[in-house]
Amino acid sequence: VGPKKEVAECKEKFASSVDPTVSQSFMLDRVFNPEGKSLPPLRGFKYSSWSPLGCDANGRCLLAALTMDNRLTIHANLNRLQWVQLVDLTEIYGERLYEASYQLSKADTPRGELGDFPEFQRRHSMQTPVRMEWSGICTTQQVKHNNECWDVGSVLLAVLFENSNIAVWQFQLPFLGKESITSCNTIESGINSPSVLSWWEYEHNNRKMSGLIVGSAFGPVKILPVNLKAVKGYFTLRQPVVLWQEMDQLPVHSIKCIPLYHPYQKCSCSLVVAARGPYVFWCLLLISKAGLNVHNSHVTGLHSLPIVSMTADKQNGTVYTCSSDGKARQLIPIFTDVALKFEHQLIKLSEVFGSVRTHGIAVSPCGAYLAVITTEGMTNGLHPVNKNYQVQFVTLKTFEEAAAQLLESSVQNLFRQVDLTDLVRWKILKDKHIPQFLQEALDKKIESCGSTYFWRFKLFLLRILYQSMQKAPSEVMWRPSHEDAKILISDSPGMGSTEDDQEEGTSKQANKQSLCDTGKGMDIDDPADDSLPQSSDVGGREPMEEKLLEIQAQIEAVEMHLTREHMKRVLGEVYLHTWITENTSIPTRGVCDFLMSDDGYDDRTARVLIGHILKKMNKQTFPEHCSLCKEILPFTDRKQAVCSNGHIWLRCFLTYQSCQSMVYRRCLLHDSIARHPTPEDPEWIKRLLQGPCTFCDSPVF
Numbered sequence: 001v002g003p004k005k006e007v008a009e010c011k012e013k014f015a016s017s018v019d020p021t022v023s024q025s026f027m028l029d030r031v032f033n034p035e036g037k038s039l040p041p042l043r044g045f046k047y048s049s050w051s052p053l054g055c056d057a058n059g060r061c062l063l064a065a066l067t068m069d070n071r072l073t074i075h076a077n078l079n080r081l082q083w084v085q086l087v088d089l090t091e092i093y094g095e096r097l098y099e100a101s102y103q104l105s106k107a108d109t110p111r112g113e114l115g116d117f118p119e120f121q122r123r124h125s126m127q128t129p130v131r132m133e134w135s136g137i138c139t140t141q142q143v144k145h146n147n148e149c150w151d152v153g154s155v156l157l158a159v160l161f162e163n164s165n166i167a168v169w170q171f172q173l174p175f176l177g178k179e180s181i182t183s184c185n186t187i188e189s190g191i192n193s194p195s196v197l198s199w200w201e202y203e204h205n206n207r208k209m210s211g212l213i214v215g216s217a218f219g220p221v222k223i224l225p226v227n228l229k230a231v232k233g234y235f236t237l238r239q240p241v242v243l244w245q246e247m248d249q250l251p252v253h254s255i256k257c258i259p260l261y262h263p264y265q266k267c268s269c270s271l272v273v274a275a276r277g278p279y280v281f282w283c284l285l286l287i288s289k290a291g292l293n294v295h296n297s298h299v300t301g302l303h304s305l306p307i308v309s310m311t312a313d314k315q316n317g318t319v320y321t322c323s324s325d326g327k328a329r330q331l332i333p334i335f336t337d338v339a340l341k342f343e344h345q346l347i348k349l350s351e352v353f354g355s356v357r358t359h360g361i362a363v364s365p366c367g368a369y370l371a372v373i374t375t376e377g378m379t380n381g382l383h384p385v386n387k388n389y390q391v392q393f394v395t396l397k398t399f400e401e402a403a404a405q406l407l408e409s410s411v412q413n414l415f416r417q418v419d420l421t422d423l424v425r426w427k428i429l430k431d432k433h434i435p436q437f438l439q440e441a442l443d444k445k446i447e448s449c450g451s452t453y454f455w456r457f458k459l460f461l462l463r464i465l466y467q468s469m470q471k472a473p474s475e476v477m478w479r480p481s482h483e484d485a486k487i488l489i490s491d492s493p494g495m496g497s498t499e500d501d502q503e504e505g506t507s508k509q510a511n512k513q514s515l516c517d518t519g520k521g522m523d524i525d526d527p528a529d530d531s532l533p534q535s536s537d538v539g540g541r542e543p544m545e546e547k548l549l550e551i552q553a554q555i556e557a558v559e560m561h562l563t564r565e566h567m568k569r570v571l572g573e574v575y576l577h578t579w580i581t582e583n584t585s586i587p588t589r590g591v592c593d594f595l596m597s598d599d600g601y602d603d604r605t606a607r608v609l610i611g612h613i614l615k616k617m618n619k620q621t622f623p624e625h626c627s628l629c630k631e632i633l634p635f636t637d638r639k640q641a642v643c644s645n646g647h648i649w650l651r652c653f654l655t656y657q658s659c660q661s662m663v664y665r666r667c668l669l670h671d672s673i674a675r676h677p678t679p680e681d682p683e684w685i686k687r688l689l690q691g692p693c694t695f696c697d698s699p700v701f
Contacts, residue, residue, distance in 0.1 A: 001094075001102075001114065001120065001123040001124060001127070002098075002114045002123070006114055007114070010120060011032070013115065014032075014120070015027060017117075022117050030042060030069075031125075031162075032120075032124060034070075042067070042068035042069045043068060044067070044068050045065055045066060045067055045068065046066045046067065046070075047065075047066045047131060047132070048063060048064065048066070049134055050063060050134070051063075051064070051155060051157075052134060052136055052137050053416065054137060055155055055171075055173055055174065056076040056077070056175060057076070057174045057176065058078070058699045059692070059699045060076075060077060061077075062074055062075070063075045063083075064134065066129050066132060070090070070127075070128050071088065072088075072090045072129050072132060072159060073085050073086075073087065073088050073089065073090075074157075080666075080668075086175065086177045086178075087177055087181070089159070089169065090129070093159075093184070096184065097123075097126065097127065102122075102123055104126075104165070104186050104188070122163070124162075125163040126161055126162075126163045126165060128161060129159050129160065129161055130160045130162055130196075130197075131159075131160045131194075131195075131197040132157060132158065132159045133198055134156070134157055135155060135156035135157075135158070135199045135210065136199070136201055137153050137154070137173065138154055138155070138156070139151045139153060140152050140153075140172075140182075152172060152173070153172075153173040154172050155171050155173060155175070156168055156169065156170055156171075156199075157169040157171065158199065158212055158226075160189075160194050160196075160214065161194075164189045165187065165188055166186070166188075166189055166212060166214070167184055167187075168185050168186075168187065168212075168226060169183075169184050170183045170185075187212070187224060191214050191220065192216060193216055193217040194216055194217075195251055196214070196253065197212060197213070197215075197255070198212070198213045198256065198272075199211075199212060199213070199257065200213050200223050200257050200272065200285075201259070201270075202259070202268070202285065204268060204287045208235065209235045209236060209237070211224055211226055211236055212224045212226055213255050213257065215251075215255055215274055216251075216252060217251040217252070218247045218248075218249060219246055219247050219250050219251070220242070220244055220245050220246070220247065221244040221252055221255070221272075221274055221283075222242045222243055222244075222245075223237065223240060223241040224237075224240050225237040225238065225240065241294065243272065243283045243294065243296060244274075244281060244283075244296065250276040250277040250279070251277070252274050252275070252276055252281075253274075253275040253277075253306070253307060253308075254275045254310040255274045255275075256272070256274075256311070256312040257270060257271070257272050258312050258319075259314070260317050263335055264335060264336075265288070267286060267287070267288070269284060269286035270284075270285040270286070271283075271284055271317060272284075272285065273312065273319050273331075275307040275321060276298075277306050278300075278302060278303045278304065278305060278307060279299060279300050279302065280299040280302060280310070280321060280342075281297075281298050282296065282298070282299065282333075282342070283295065283296040284296070284339050284340055295339035295340075297339075299344065302329050302331075302344060303323040303327060304325070305323040307322070308323055308358065309322050309359070309362075310322075310361075311361050311362050311363045312363065313367040315366060315367050316332075318330060318331065318332050318333075319331040319333075320361055320363060320370060321361075322360075322361045323358070324358060325357070326348075326349045326355070326356045326357060326377060327347070327350075328361060328372070329344050329345070329346060331343070332344070349374070349392075350377070352394060353372075353374060353392055354377070357374065357375050357376070357377050358372055358373065358374055359373040359374070359375065359389070360372070360373040361373075363396070365416070365417075366405065366417050366419050367397065367419075368396060368397050368402055368419035368423050369395060369396060369419055370394040370396055371393055372392045372393075373390070373392075374392055375387045375388060375389055375390070395423065399423055399424065399427040400437075402423040403435075403438050403441075405417075405420055406420050406421065406457060407441055407442065407445060409453075412451065412453035413697045414696060414697040415668070415692065415699070421460060424460075424464075425464050428464045429467065429468045432465075432468045432469060433465065438461070439461075442454060442461070452565050452694075455558055455561055455562055455565075456562065456694075456695060456696065459555065459558045459559065459562065459695060459696075462551055462555045462558065463555060466551045466552065469544065469548055559695065563638050563694070564595060564601065564606070565694075566653075566654075567594070568605065568606050570586065570688065571588065571595075571606075571609055571613060572609060573684050573688060574586055574588050575613050576684075577684045578616065579616075580616050580618060581616075581617060581620050583620070584622070584685075585681070585685070586655050586656065586657055586685070587622075587623070587633075587657065588613060589614075589622060589623070589635075590623070590634070591656055592610045592613060594636075594638065595610065596610065624658055626643040626645070626649070626660075628645075628647050629647060631643040631644045631645055631647075633649065633658055635656075637651070638651060639651055639653075650664065650673050652664075652675040652689075653671075653672035653673065653693070654674045654689050654691055654694075654700075655674075655685060655688050655689065657675060659674075659675040665700045665701055666700065666701060667696065667698045668696075668698035668699055668700075669693070669696050671693050671695045671696050671698070672693055672700075674689060674700045675689070676689075
């Protein structure tokens, strides 16, 4: 809010002021006094917001976090299990305000000095975030040096401040840090005591419209237009739209915007729901020839206490609310000729978790799970001494519903539907077989469509089935082994063991037996009876081993099919982006020979493509060479390359190049490895290296 020395002097002046309205307001406000002296320290987070998928360098989400001391930062999961702070927006915004003398526009009249308490409050309130929300990913156009236009993805972050201003940050994707900030515009909302913020995004006739929904602690809700330049296909409102204007002292706690399709009006519409006290306020917005139609009302009789949390399933428009007494409600929108109505039913969490108090709920991206934060409720009319916060999960879909949604999915990405695949995984692990209806439906999809998504889904099912069939380890994996790994080497090969050796071996065997006896869950039979269970178990073991071998063979066949399909894609990129006899770093000849090496593989598309590529290569082979001994690396295996001197290099699953460095990337499920892009790589190879895992759709770290 000003130079450090001047701020310290002002704080001392206000704290020791004779006027109690100044001194007490200053001492009790944690925005001015984050250290708080005798008050408890400000640790933890006020609010957090996840960006859409595809915003960081790995194609995953960014996390905007607002701390208790009002600092807004953005974090990214750049390496596996490692979160890094990319930028401190509070610091950057403060610098911008300092350069502009704390005036939002040149037309603003100069304010007082920092020594005036109202000015001191104003400068703090214009930098104290209340909420922040991410928009969807939009496309901006940039011009290259040769006047060629190219599309660049960008995302917006709206930050609502205490003084009702909204800062809209625009970030270029992938977001890497301060250098990725494109612009920052400040909007005056004109709402007193703002409490919550949400993006309104609406698509009409292939035109994307956007705005910001702001709610007040006094009750009103309205949509503000957001004017952005250079955003392709982006439109906004001409003027603010008031959704609820009554100052009824019901604070707006949470706002959700859900895009839906109106079956009677035959057009897309937007449903805005807001939690106001114990009620749910809803507003249906749709654009017709007459303009923007607004229908609104309240849903009452849901909770006896104020709603503490609200979430929405954007797949079907279902809204979930909860109050602190352990009761949750499911609201299902049903369209009528004019607007809509809600059917709601009670979810008694106490029947599932016992007596609990609820603090928050969230629904998973595809609506498979409801996550609930709970603490212990009252026992015999008494509150618990300590609060133990837990995150509980409630399934909202059956296995059959999850499987049907995966089969009919328009996303066609397993990683983006991980909550649905988790339900399927649990069912197969429990029953130890893939249901017949799912196998038949998947085989039909593969025959009719042939999309690699269904092959990846099949691979996922086979891997889970294989895992369910495997015998659980009898020993705890982390416990160190007590077996002696030393081997006694006799003086001569033909020499028998002495008495001492026999005694030593006997004592070791006895010690080992006693150690095994003390181990938990270990069944030790007498040595004399060892032959009996072995002979009786042979009949039971063989079918299981045969079943495992059969599943393993199916897994390898599906993996090989997916590998060949990706090889065809890589060869297509090579053909499109290379000149005649041009040497690329991709082992093109090796990939071609590998595809044609199997006599049983007869793909006309692959043969035609390989014929064109070999004609372009003009008898050139361009083999890879080992960086240690300069010998040729033959392409005989899709996973690794071995030179004649025995040096082994792992192959990149995205480009099939050998990773001849100590640093490489792995997919999230550790399926495959990929190399890092290098500065000399052309754009099309860098684009290939940005792809997800070809087996499980996971991003690569």
